[in-house]
Amino acid sequence: MLTTLLAPTAGNATVAGRDLRADPAGVRRGIGYVAQGGGTDPALPVGEELELQARLYGVGPVAERTAELCARLDLAGLERRPVASLSGGQRRRLDIALGLAHRPRLLFLDEPTTGLDPRSRGDLWDHIRRMRAEDGTTVFLTTHYLEEADALCDRILIMDRGRIVAEGTPAELKRRVAGDVVTVELADAARDAGRACAALAGLAAVREARADGDGLRLRVDNGDRELMGLMRALDGAGVELASLRLARPTLDDVFLTVTGRSLREAA
Known part of the structure; x- marks a missing residue:
């Protein structure tokens, strides 16, 4: 809806200084959009894709802008290669270069690193940080990788079933989750889970104790100082530990707290 691809169902919005309902063409002139699946032609060379995008937006000189984008996003030397021959990381950098061709004030990135290996993902994160820092571009990022949101975003909105359930900076959101997370793996969960939960739930520092797989997941105030107390309580209850x-x-814990389920379960 914010990129004008769907008609709004309700409400109003101003995007890149333009009214979304009254001036969708003005919105499109002020934004860049990089879809999750990309929009490149596998048969076209990289340079031709960039030149075509620059011409469509009336950006000139076209050759200079193409060279600038290639240098900025580590595509220099690939101008004559067909898009189909690029790696996943190179193709995503090309997608972003196309979205930046007309120097938009606001760039929408939809799941930009889905399917990339860790190194390519890290490289793309660096490009996004530089783009924001050097060009002042506002980046509107959607992602299911909460560590990505933590690494890149100044402000995060968590959506659950179509509604915003939490918003704030990464630090603010994490402060909503009281205490550290302690994972207790039991040597015999079937036998000891009940006793372990009862022994730990009675401790003042333990805010929450619940069964989780072969052990327990605890929410503990000042977890590093309380570990010895947790171990003594379990030992006193005759519970054998496998690990602690x-x-x-993390933002995964925030998601679990505000929605009641993990991101994997939500998906």
Whole structure:
């Protein structure tokens, strides 16, 4: 809806300074859009794709803008190669270059790193950071990778079943999750899970204790200081441990807290 591809069902919005309902053409002139599946022609050379996009938007000089985009997104030397011959990371960088051809104030990126290997994903993150820092471009990013949102975004909105259920900076959202996460793996979960949960739930520092697979998942205040107390309580209840792990809250924990289920379950 915000990119004008769907008619709004209700409400109003201003995008890139233009009214979405009254001036959709003005919105399109001010934004760039990179779809999840991309929009390139596999048979065309990289340089021709970029030149065509620049001409469609009336950007000139076309050759200079194409060279600038290739240099910015590490596509230099690939201008004559057909798009079909590019790697996944190179193709996503080309998609972004096409979205930037007309120097938009606002760029929509839809799942930009889906299917990329970790190195390509990291490289693309660096390009997005530079684009924002050097050009002042506002980036509107949708992603199912919450570590990606944590790494790139100044402000995050979490949506669940079509509604915004939480919003704020990554730090603000994490502060909504009280305590650290302690994962307890039991040597015999079938036998000891009930006793372990009862022994730990009675501790003042434990905010939450629930069964999770072969063990327990705890929400604990000052988890690093409480680990020895947790172990003593389990030992006193006659529960044998397999492992004990401490982790700080992540955006995955925030999603679980505000929706009641994991991102995988939501998908």
